[in-house]
Amino acid sequence: MKLLVAVKRVIDYNVKPRVKMDGTGVDLANVKMSMNPFDEIAVEEAIRLKEKGVATEIVAVSIGPAKAQETLRTALAMGADRAILVQTDEEVEPLAVAKILAKVAEEEQPQLIVLGKQAIDDDNNATGQMLAALLGWPQGTFASKVDVSDSATVTREVDGGLETVKLKLPAVVTTDLRLNEPRYASLPNIMKAKSKPLAIKSPGDFGVDTARRLETVKVTEPPKRQAGIKVGSVDELIDKLRETGVVG
Amino acid sequence: MNTLVLVEHEGGQIKDATLSTVTAAAKLGEVHLLVAGSNVGSVAEQAAKIAGAGKVHVADDAAYEHGLAENLAPLAAKLMEGHDAFLAPATTTGKNIAPRVAALLDVMQVSDILSVEDDNTFTRPIYAGNAIATVRSSDAKKVLTVRTTAFEKASREGGSGTVEQVGGSGDSGLSSFVGMDAAKSDRPELTSANIIVSGGRAFGSNEQFHALLDPLADKLGAAVGASRAAVDAGYAPNDYQVGQTGKIVAPGVYIAIGISGAIQHLAGMKDSKTIVAINKDEEAPIFQVADIGLVGDLFKIVPELTEKL
Numbered sequence: 001m002k003l004l005v006a007v008k009r010v011i012d013y014n015v016k017p018r019v020k021m022d023g024t025g026v027d028l029a030n031v032k033m034s035m036n037p038f039d040e041i042a043v044e045e046a047i048r049l050k051e052k053g054v055a056t057e058i059v060a061v062s063i064g065p066a067k068a069q070e071t072l073r074t075a076l077a078m079g080a081d082r083a084i085l086v087q088t089d090e091e092v093e094p095l096a097v098a099k100i101l102a103k104v105a106e107e108e109q110p111q112l113i114v115l116g117k118q119a120i121d122d123d124n125n126a127t128g129q130m131l132a133a134l135l136g137w138p139q140g141t142f143a144s145k146v147d148v149s150d151s152a153t154v155t156r157e158v159d160g161g162l163e164t165v166k167l168k169l170p171a172v173v174t175t176d177l178r179l180n181e182p183r184y185a186s187l188p189n190i191m192k193a194k195s196k197p198l199a200i201k202s203p204g205d206f207g208v209d210t211a212r213r214l215e216t217v218k219v220t221e222p223p224k225r226q227a228g229i230k231v232g233s234v235d236e237l238i239d240k241l242r243e244t245g246v247v248g
Numbered sequence: 249m250n251t252l253v254l255v256e257h258e259g260g261q262i263k264d265a266t267l268s269t270v271t272a273a274a275k276l277g278e279v280h281l282l283v284a285g286s287n288v289g290s291v292a293e294q295a296a297k298i299a300g301a302g303k304v305h306v307a308d309d310a311a312y313e314h315g316l317a318e319n320l321a322p323l324a325a326k327l328m329e330g331h332d333a334f335l336a337p338a339t340t341t342g343k344n345i346a347p348r349v350a351a352l353l354d355v356m357q358v359s360d361i362l363s364v365e366d367d368n369t370f371t372r373p374i375y376a377g378n379a380i381a382t383v384r385s386s387d388a389k390k391v392l393t394v395r396t397t398a399f400e401k402a403s404r405e406g407g408s409g410t411v412e413q414v415g416g417s418g419d420s421g422l423s424s425f426v427g428m429d430a431a432k433s434d435r436p437e438l439t440s441a442n443i444i445v446s447g448g449r450a451f452g453s454n455e456q457f458h459a460l461l462d463p464l465a466d467k468l469g470a471a472v473g474a475s476r477a478a479v480d481a482g483y484a485p486n487d488y489q490v491g492q493t494g495k496i497v498a499p500g501v502y503i504a505i506g507i508s509g510a511i512q513h514l515a516g517m518k519d520s521k522t523i524v525a526i527n528k529d530e531e532a533p534i535f536q537v538a539d540i541g542l543v544g545d546l547f548k549i550v551p552e553l554t555e556k557l
Contacts, residue, residue, distance in 0.1 A: 011375070016378065017375040017376075017379060019379045026378075026379055093356050094356070094357070095350070095351065095354070117493075118493070120376060121374065121375060122374050123359065123360065123373065123374055123375070123376065124347075124359045125343050125347070125359060126346075126347035126350070126357050126359060127347075128347075129317065129343075129344065129345075129346075129347035129348045129351070130347050130348070130351035133321060133348040133349075133350075133351035133352050134351050136422075137422065138318050138420075138422035138423040139318070139344070140423075141317075141340075141343070141344050142340060142343075142344075144486065153426065156340075157340070157487070158341070159339050159341070159439070159487060159495070160258070160428070161428060161429050161430040161431040161487055162428070162429040163314075163425075163427075163428050164425075164426040164427045164429075165316070165423050165424065165425055165426055166423065166424045166426050167422065167423045168421070168422050168423065176486075176493075177476070178479075178480065213355070213356035213385060213386050213387050214358065214383045214384065214386075215383065215384045215386065216381055216382070216383055217382040217383065218382045219374070219379050219380070219381050219382075220380050220382075221380070222377055222378070222380050222518075225518055225536075227535060227536050227537065227538065227541075228523075228538055228539035228540055228541065229539070229540060229541070230530075230535070230540075230541040230542065230543065231540060231541070232542075233542075234542070234552045234553050234556060235556065236542075237524070237540060237542050237553065238553070238556055238557060240540045241501065241524065241540070244501055244522045246442060246500035246521075247443065247468060247557070
């Protein structure tokens with residue numbers, strides 16, 4: 001069976017984002033960019049399904065600028081077989097991303113599409129669910145365990161514990177943090193990835209209108225908390241706690 | 249404007265997250281509610297009593313019992329023909345269903361709203377709460393998920409909504425519920441607790457995490473939370489996780505013990521009224537947001553605190 005994984009190039013997990021002085025967004029000039037961490041988990045899960053003999057081919061897809069090729073090369077170095085970049089310099093919202101991915105899915109006919117549950121830049125947590133809706137497929141969101149046979153059994157991290165659902169294939173799965181620990185690509189695999197096929201397309205090739213529905217009016221820093229006082233002993237701490245009126 | 253709020257309920261009770269969502273919806277217009285589930289007559293009655301409740305749409309069908317998005321989203325999308333905005337709490341339930349509704353309506357969802365500026369304009373956190381974006385939606389209908397800690401809870405009493413049965417398309421046949429491994433606890437729920445004691449990797453083991461934190465939580469009547477590091481290390485189950493990708497909490501008092509204060513953790517608790525930090529490293533970033541800090545060894549401090557409270 002064929003698997004599709006979607007990956008996004010975002011600000012690196014370890015970089016502290018800085019809001020631009022003019023309030024138009026977050027400063028991404030000269031900032032380290034990496035694969036969205038949840039998408040790394042998605043790529044890893046796809047590779048493990050291939051190693052188990054469940055999947056036969058993994059196609060990685062990204063929608064973004066020319067530099068997103070680097071992100072796709074990372075996916076190829078980890079173990080994806082080929083890649084598709086839908087190239088655009090515009091910021092594409094989850095709804096339009098889902099529409100493009102739905103078109104790619106119509107062409108590629110995968111049995112499973114794996115995506116990160118959210119991107120750590122815009123934090124929408126929407127693309128996978130939207131993609132499943134557009135395709136009319138079931139969805140296993142926030143997955144912490146995935147078993148695939150002639151159906152997919154997905155354990156989901158939900159507020160009250162762990163929920164398990166069974167999905168008909170084809171299906172969409174979005175990954176949570178504890179699904180797996182992504183591997184590092186080895187140097188030989190990084191070299192090999194350079195010769196793996198990477199096709200470049202545009203949103204227009206899929207007939208998808210990527211016009212934004214949400215206009216960003218402004219971006220500001222969150223209100224800052226001031227550091228308070230330090231106490232020297234447990235007794236002092238208890239006194240201060242009682243002053244809050246919450247602790248009896 | 250008519251709004252439709254997805255009612256989140258469990259064990260026949262409406263969850264607090266729904267009440268905050270009602271408050272957000274009331275800022276936009278008339279509040280209608282959607283109660284979906286199996287044998288949810290009493291939930292519908294409770295919903296009708298929520299202050300400000302208008303029409304309560306009830307879909308009572310076994311297909312909605314486990315809240316499967318594949319079954320619920322078409323129901324909500326159909327009801328949206330008569331509504332202008334769909335709101336769900338930004339819980340795992342709301343986050344699972346709302347984007348599916350949005351795509352069926354060809355609407356770009358506004359996720360995790362912190363405020364309603366006007367009928368089209370909302371604020372929301374981006375970059376793990378390191379920035380706040382003000383966004384204006386050009387979609388005719390809105391689909392919103394609501395950061396519940398950013399809105400007061402509507403009162404459970406005082407409303408006089410009218411209950412109306414609605415039929416949906418039932419079981420899509422796409423997915424089925426297999427089981428729920430529910431975290432069992434007599435303590436308050438994290439997202440509605442007034443006091444939270446939260447532990448980090450410094451506890452060193454699952455045994456020490458529980459041996460030290462559980463008695464303190466019981467003494468305070470507090471919920472227990474954990475940092476991502478502690479959950480990843482297996483000291484606490486996943487639903488304890490507080491942070492950008494875990495639960496967002498804002499209790500009266502948040503006591504962070506052995507938690508360094510990674511940005512992802514702070515994003516989940518920085519709106520707490522009073523933050524207390526106990527950490528042996530006085531340079532730990534948690535102290536930059538803490539109202540009350542105590543530098544020292546948690547293995548000595550926590551038992552002493554539990555004993556003296």
